[in-house]
Amino acid sequence: MSNATVAxxxxxxxxxxxxxxxxxxxxAKPYFIAAIGLFIGQIVFGLIIGLQYVVGDFLFPVVTFSTARMVHTNLLIVWLLFGFMGAGYYLIPEETERELHSPKLAIITxxxxxxxxxxxILGYLGLPYNVLAHLTGNDLLPTMGRGYLEQPLITKVGIVLVALSFLYNLSMTLLAGRKTSISIVMLLGLWGLAIFFLFSFVNPNNLVLDKYFxxxxxxxxxxxxWELIMGAMLAFVLVKVTGVDREIIEKWLYLIIAMTLITGIVGTGHHYFWIGTPAYWQVWGSIFSALEPIPFFMMTMFAFNMVKRRRREHPNQAATLWALGTGVMSFLxxxxxxFLGTLSVVNxxxxxxxxxxxHGHMAFYGAYAMVVLTMISYTMPLLRGREANSPQAQKVEKLAFWVMTLSIVAITLCLTAAGATQVLLQRLSDTPLSFMETQDRIMPIYWARWVCGIxxxxxxxxxxxxxFVTGKREE
Amino acid sequence: MDLRPGDKRKALFRIKEALAARGHDAVMTYPAPGTQRALWLLLSLLTVLAAWLAEDGHPRRLALIVLALAWFKGVLLVEYYMGLRHAPRWLHALVQGWLAVVSSALLLSFF
Amino acid sequence: MKALVQSSAPPERRVPGDLAMWCFILAELAVFGVFFLVYAVFRWREPALFAAGQRSLDLTLPTLNTLFLLAGSAAMLAAVSRFAEGRQPAGRRALALTMLCGGGFLALKLYELVGKFARGITLSTNDFWMFYLSLTVFHFLHVVLGMVIVAAVWRLARDGRYTPDAMDGVETAAAYWHMVDLVWLVLFALVYVAR
Structure with missing residues (x-):
């Protein structure tokens, strides 16, 4: 392998x-540890709801499907946020070539x-949702009860404060230090994340506007x-593990995010097909969102190209594998x-x-879970005092990569089959079945999906x- | 002052480019002024022609004539204005290809 | 030795301007291309509606607009050739001419669009008007961006930086400008003239 190079x-x-x-x-270390812990929680709850699909009253009424689903999706977002924050705290000092503005603030946050x-999460699980809402000030400003934004008002405010503290810390560091494309794009993405989260406080009475915002x-x-954040993180890791000229990598990064914004902003329209907005969204949304795969295709080309042109054999092969995998899985x-469901005529x-x-499962895993895991894979050894983990540890990590990735592919294929069945039996047919009748036919696929979840x-x-695998360290 | 590796490389590249430029006549890449004027006149005339056909003439298959004219004008623009005839073949092919695909699809839709 | 090279060697193939800009250009062409094709499908399905809409379109202003953009492209080509000959002030004048032409386009186009809105035409009036407004406004925005890019280069050229062996900036701006013109050539023919 690379023993000789390092020696x-x-x-x-x-x-x-x-x-x-x-x-x-x-x-960054506690952030990454928390991220992995919450990731485990997310999957546990994913297994619960996956089983509830086929054994409807599993854990009922202690843990209902709606509650468990809320926990599953909320944990996903939160662990990814911890991941992004850890990534920010790690890469901004390195890119700006100075210490973080306030490490203490980072730990408090x-x-x-x-x-x-x-x-x-305890609130979700321990209290009836309406009681939780009442206790946490939802009567003051109603923001609860919408998918992925189920958090109580005080939690949402807390998220904003945490984000502001994080952004303040990183921005002060960047302002006083060296400005690179990677750090600028990362911070742009993170500020964007915070600013757009503010729309979770916007809750119009008009249902169309509600869904619009x-x-x-x-x-x-x-x-x-988030694609800006992902691009910056991927670029950072590729600069480190391949040693390719930074200018080349940064140029690719700018191209990728330009494509993201060109296609993705008006591409929002692919969510405006049927919610009561004007019909022209069916045209605009289809055209622009059809091109949204382009930045992901570019990220795959980018990752493979940079690794191909590498100027060093970095001992952390696991990190390289994660980086390449992120490109491929996010594109897929x-x-x-x-793309499969984005054109209005198909949708x-x-x-x-x-x-x-x-789509949702493979996309979230392929793009965001994997880029955070890429970052952790690259940084954790360094945070623990070594350039890369031992070959034995990397072997286990690479195996984990393959098991998780192939499992997600299997889950995706199962759900695609389930969805196709729904479309055929419930919508395209001349004698359509009802929702529940269709679900009955899909049960075997849901069992298969659950096994893939295990x-x-x-x-x-x-x-x-x-x-925790040790083994011979490289000297 | 420390020259970062990127700066050094850029400086070297500049010198290489300048040396290469001395071996070429840069003006050869662009059309002569006379050709430029002729191109501009031709493109403008074709534009006015198309508009006149639509206003006064209104021949059968107006759409086809006009779209074909646009295609032709586009080819000239790509070749001489964009200068892609001197560009790497893949880029030249991509842009002319785009024009060809779009134009022929549009022409087809009017059949 | 220069004569030897001049007579026998054709100019070697190189990308005019920044490759990154060309990637951007290709992406823009892709978006416009898809837009045009979708227009074609809708028009093919409702020929009478589209023909009626086109009949109410004035041809004079859009034709003038096309002439403006073509003049702008011609000026842009002149600018690039002059910079390549080391004629900086002449090159800057040609860039200014490009911007003048672009400004003319924008002014006329604005007048045309305001006129439509004044007649109560919106994106929701019918399919033809939806495409007409979407395409022309979308293109308008690109002309604005083209103007910004050319203006930036015109400004930067003040310090004489665009010497014959440092032409990247000008060529990059030219490439984008020509793309905007190319798209308009198709748009003009498709939406205004082809009836």
Missing amino acids: SLPASATAAASQVRYRSQAV FWVFLVAGALT WWWVVHLWVEGV GAGVWG YYTHGTQVTAS SFFCGLVLYVISF
Whole structure:
């Protein structure tokens, strides 16, 4: 492997290469640990609701489907946010070539976010939702009761404060330090994330407007500013592991985010087909969103191209694998599977079916879960005092990569089959069946999906184990 | 002052480019002024022609004539204004290809 | 030696301007291309509606607009050739001429669009007007961006930086401008003239 390359470096260089450059980068560690912990929670609840699909009264009434689903989706967002924050705290000092403005603030913010998040989840699980709403001030300003934005008002306010503290810390660091494309794009994306989250406080009475603005959070996050964050993180890791000239990587990054914004902003229209907005959205939304796969295609080309042109054999092969995997899976999940249902003429039939869910799972995993895991894979060894984990540990980590990734592919294929069945039996047929009759036919597919979910969880367990595998360190 | 590796590389590249430029006549890449004027006149005349056909003439298959004219004008623009005839073949092909695909699809829709 | 090279070697193939800009241009062409094709499908399905809409369109102003953009492109080509010959002031004058032409286009187009809105035409009037407004406004925005890019280059050119072996900036701006013109050539023919 790369033992020889590392062995040939002088001792001082090896020592330098195996540490973080700025002490304050260490604040990223708790964020990453929390991220993985919450990821585990997310999957546990995913297994619960996956089973409830086929065993309808599993855990009823203690943990109902609607509550468990809320926990599953909210945990996903929160663990990814912890991941982004850890990534920001790690890469901004390194890019700006100075210590973080306030490591102390970062740690305080961490605990505030973690406790608030934990309390919210406990609230979901322990109280009837309407009681939770009443207790947490929803009567003052109603913001609850909408998908993915189920958080109580005080939690939402807490998120804003946590985000502001995070952005303040990073922005002050950037302002005083070196400005690179990677750090600027990262911060642009993160500021965008915070600003668009403010729309979760906008809750019009008019149902059409309500749904119109809801997408300003959800779409403009995952098909907008989050892609900037993802691009910057991917670029950062590729600069480090491939040693390719920074200018080349940064140029690619600008192109990718330009394509993201060109296609994704008006592409919001693919959520405006049927909610009561004017019909021209069916044209605009289809045209622009049809091109949304392009930035993901570019990210795949980018990752493979940079690795191909690498100027060094970085010992952290796992991180490289995660980076390449992110490109491929995000293109497949977000790009290809997204395209499947994006044209209005197709969406007319697939809207609200498991086809959408198949896209959602592969896209979220492929793009955002994987880019956070890429970052963790690259940074965690350094945060623990080594350039890369031992070959044994990397072997387990790579196995975990494959198990999780292939499991998601399997889940996606199951859900695609389920969705296709729905479309055929419930919508396209001359003698359509009812929703429940169709669901009855799909049950075997849901069982298969659940088994793949178990497999995914095994991969996640392997992943956690990889952090504790020792074995011969490279000297 | 420390020259970062990127700056050094840029400086070297500049020198290489300047040396290469001395071996070429840069003006050869662009059409002569006379050709430029002729091109402009031709494109403008074709534009006015198309508009006149639509206003006064209104021949059968107006749409086809006009779209074909636009295609032709586009080809000239890509070749000489964009200068893609001197560009790498893949870029030249992509842009002319775009024009060809769009124009022929539009022509087809009027059949 | 220069003569030897001049007579036998054709100019080697190189990308005019920044490759990143060309990627951007290709993306823009893709979007417009799809837009045009969708227009074609809708028109094919409702020929009478589209023909009626087109009949109410004035042809004089849009034709003038096309002439403006073509003149702008011609000026842009002149600018690039002059910079390549080391004639900086002449090149800047040609850039200014490009902007003048672009400004003319924008003014006329604005007048045309205001006229439509004054007649109560909106995106929801019917399919033809929806496409007409979408395409022309979308293109309008691109002309604005083209003007911004050309203006930036015109400004930067003041310090004489665009020497014959440092032409990247001007060529990049030219490439974008010509793309905007190319798209208009198709748009003009399709929406205004082809009836």
